[in-house]
Amino acid sequence: MEVDVKNRKGGEFLIKSTDYQDVFTPEQYDDEQKMMASMCKDFLDSDILPHLDAIDRQEEGLMEKLLNKAGELGLLSASLPEKYEGFGKDFTTSLLITEMMGAGHSFAVALAAHTGIGMLPILYFGNDAQKDKYLPKLGSGVLKASYCLTEPGSGSDALAAKTKAVLTPDGLSYVLNGQKMWITNAGFADVFIVFAKIDGEHFTGFIVEKGTAGMSLGNEEHKMGIKGSSTRQVFFSDCKIPKENVLGEIGKGHLIAFNILNIGRIKLAAAALGASKQTSTIAIKYAKERIQFKMPIANFGAIQHKLAEQAIRIYAVESALYRAGADIHQKEEQLRGMGKTNEEALLGAASDYAIECAILKVAGSEVLDYVADEGVQILGGYGYSADYPMDRAYRDSRINRIFEGTNEINRMLILDMFLKRALKGELDLMSPAMAIQKELMSVPESKDLGIGIFAQEKEVLVQLKKSILMTAGFAAQKFMLTLSHEQEILMNLSDMIIDVYVAESTLLRTEKLISLKGEKEGNIQVEISKVYLNDAIDRIYLAGKNAITSMTEGDEQKMLLLGLKRFTKSTSINTKESRRKIAKKLIEADKYIF
Numbered sequence: 001m002e003v004d005v006k007n008r009k010g011g012e013f014l015i016k017s018t019d020y021q022d023v024f025t026p027e028q029y030d031d032e033q034k035m036m037a038s039m040c041k042d043f044l045d046s047d048i049l050p051h052l053d054a055i056d057r058q059e060e061g062l063m064e065k066l067l068n069k070a071g072e073l074g075l076l077s078a079s080l081p082e083k084y085e086g087f088g089k090d091f092t093t094s095l096l097i098t099e100m101m102g103a104g105h106s107f108a109v110a111l112a113a114h115t116g117i118g119m120l121p122i123l124y125f126g127n128d129a130q131k132d133k134y135l136p137k138l139g140s141g142v143l144k145a146s147y148c149l150t151e152p153g154s155g156s157d158a159l160a161a162k163t164k165a166v167l168t169p170d171g172l173s174y175v176l177n178g179q180k181m182w183i184t185n186a187g188f189a190d191v192f193i194v195f196a197k198i199d200g201e202h203f204t205g206f207i208v209e210k211g212t213a214g215m216s217l218g219n220e221e222h223k224m225g226i227k228g229s230s231t232r233q234v235f236f237s238d239c240k241i242p243k244e245n246v247l248g249e250i251g252k253g254h255l256i257a258f259n260i261l262n263i264g265r266i267k268l269a270a271a272a273l274g275a276s277k278q279t280s281t282i283a284i285k286y287a288k289e290r291i292q293f294k295m296p297i298a299n300f301g302a303i304q305h306k307l308a309e310q311a312i313r314i315y316a317v318e319s320a321l322y323r324a325g326a327d328i329h330q331k332e333e334q335l336r337g338m339g340k341t342n343e344e345a346l347l348g349a350a351s352d353y354a355i356e357c358a359i360l361k362v363a364g365s366e367v368l369d370y371v372a373d374e375g376v377q378i379l380g381g382y383g384y385s386a387d388y389p390m391d392r393a394y395r396d397s398r399i400n401r402i403f404e405g406t407n408e409i410n411r412m413l414i415l416d417m418f419l420k421r422a423l424k425g426e427l428d429l430m431s432p433a434m435a436i437q438k439e440l441m442s443v444p445e446s447k448d449l450g451i452g453i454f455a456q457e458k459e460v461l462v463q464l465k466k467s468i469l470m471t472a473g474f475a476a477q478k479f480m481l482t483l484s485h486e487q488e489i490l491m492n493l494s495d496m497i498i499d500v501y502v503a504e505s506t507l508l509r510t511e512k513l514i515s516l517k518g519e520k521e522g523n524i525q526v527e528i529s530k531v532y533l534n535d536a537i538d539r540i541y542l543a544g545k546n547a548i549t550s551m552t553e554g555d556e557q558k559m560l561l562l563g564l565k566r567f568t569k570s571t572s573i574n575t576k577e578s579r580r581k582i583a584k585k586l587i588e589a590d591k592y593i594f
């Protein structure tokens with residue numbers, strides 16, 4: 001995979017422009033990645049999709065059987081190092097596998113929990129004995145994993161957990177007492193990653209094996225969606241485990257919990273992308289078949305608008321996903337080159353790109369919700385019928401905005417991480433923010449646009465970034481350490497940041513696509529990119545206006561609003577015509593194709 005990293009840093013997109021040659025796009029998958037994707041698709045079509053009803057009924061032993069089959073195909077061990085009998089695939093390939101399997105509804109959730117939050121804590125934080133003991137069997141599917149962080153009283157505030165661990169007088173074991181809530185795969189898992197506070201204080205990870213005396217499970221939760229995914233409470237009552245099962249360092253459990261979440265978040269976006277593509281295809285096929293007023297509903301402009309908008313958002317989030325994924329991969333290689341172990345390298349890379357991971361978690365889950373919601377609308381009454389596939393798509397999509405950190409928590413994290421990096425001197429937000437303040441006092445100059453297909457759009461992006469730096473800079477100066485209490489403003493700012501990152505990624509992908517395949521091949525993607533940016537500009541303006549008006553008055557407000565107008569100025573385009581062209585392509589192809 002040829003991407004020149006040039007020492008890039010996570011979060012830097014806000015203050016720097018990126019060249020299209022430096023991003024990776026799905027058009028660059030190599031033959032092996034394409035083969036993996038096609039194997040996943042075959043598995044999905046033959047073993048998962050025909051059995052969705054049985055999976056949702058939680059038919060005895062079915063989920064375990066399917067996970068075993070995934071293990072045989074190498075899907076559980078794709079990103080495990082060869083040392084642990086894995087395939088040692090790169091991060092982009094593991095995102096691609098997650099995307100492909102993301103269309104598998106409850107199975108996708110079980111798979112992601114097993115290979116992600118269940119298995120990765122051992123890979124990244126386990127000692128050699130723990131890795132040797134568990135990883136090969138988790139990779140083959142002989143053992144299944146789950147992750148127990150949440151409790152009835154602590155969800156978003158995970159560190160407020162009450163589950164307690166106490167060392168036995170002989171110093172050989174820990175005794176766990178407490179209760180975990182909403183644990184995916186709990187019904188059949190063999191290995192439970194459990195977080196508890198030693199002596200009620202030191203937050204620590206533990207490995208607990210199924211069948212350990214003192215551990216018991218609650219009943220299956222009755223959920224709105226992902227009904228086939230096992231979700232139970234897990235109880236610990238004087239549950240004694242050997243002290244060798246402490247995972248990582250005592251008192252450093254938060255490092256496991258939060259680092260694993262970075263990877264979990266970007267992977268959630270990948271799974272949501274796979275589900276979005278499948279849902280869009282169902283909507284396209286239905287719109288062509290359904291006749292009303294003597295013609296297919298796909299002929300109607302209102303429906304074409306929806307089909308096109310689904311595709312625009314999917315293409316956009318896919319562009320951002322694989323851009324960030326490859327950036328993480330490159331950073332990982334760089335860290336490995338600096339002498340870090342494989343595990344340290346991926347963790348370090350994901351932590352460097354934690355802002356992008358949080359952006360993708362929010363963007364991916366919200367695109368899927370949009371696509372599923374409009375999918376129901378396109379199917380009309382049949383969209384509301386439990387006998388049609390859109391019902392499951394709609395119910396199963398909703399969880400993604402809740403787990404792996406709710407979207408509110410992730411939005412706040414985006415800002416929090418930017419500000420912390422600026423304070424530590426890791427990201428220079430100050431100099432560009434000061435330059436923007438100066439620029440605001442001066443008369444706007446007309447600029448020479450660069451050359452290239454998106455010369456004008458790229459200049460718009462430069463200005464949009466200024467609108468964010470201006471608004472965020474003002475908020476940081478005004479509230480200083482109390483900015484974290486101004487959550488509405490933080491939400492506005494993170495919405496602006498998410499849109500800028502996704503819009504930029506979309507333009508860069510299309511530029512790359514054209515450089516690889518020529519203008520003709522990319523003409524619809526040009527329309528997609530322009531419509532996304534066009535609408536993002538309005539959303540950014542609105543979010544900026546809401547932030548500014550909620551923290552200023554009088555002349556100060558006037559000045560900032562003028563600045564916002566100046567930095568969000570653009571030439572409007574005929575989005576109706578663009579969407580019609582996009583919809584026509586989708587209808588001709590009879591599926592999502594971009």
Ligand SMILES: Cc1cc2nc3c(=O)[nH]c(=O)nc-3n(C[C@H](O)[C@H](O)[C@H](O)COP(=O)(O)OP(=O)(O)OC[C@H]3O[C@@H](n4cnc5c(N)ncnc54)[C@H](O)[C@@H]3O)c2cc1C
Pocket residue numbers: 113146147148149150154155156157181182183184185223231399402403404405406407408409487
């Ligand atoms: C189906 C399912 C599977 C799950 N699987 C697992 C699993 O395998 N392992 C595991 O450990 N957990 C799991 N979870 C738990 C999940 O991660 C939590 O539900 C999630 O983190 C939210 O916690 P909560 O439900 O307690 O909501 P709360 O934290 O109570 O949040 C409720 C609302 O308040 C908002 N909120 C909370 N704090 C703040 C704040 N500071 N500022 C602003 N708004 C705030 C939230 O965004 C949300 O909208 C699962 C949950 C579900 C439903």
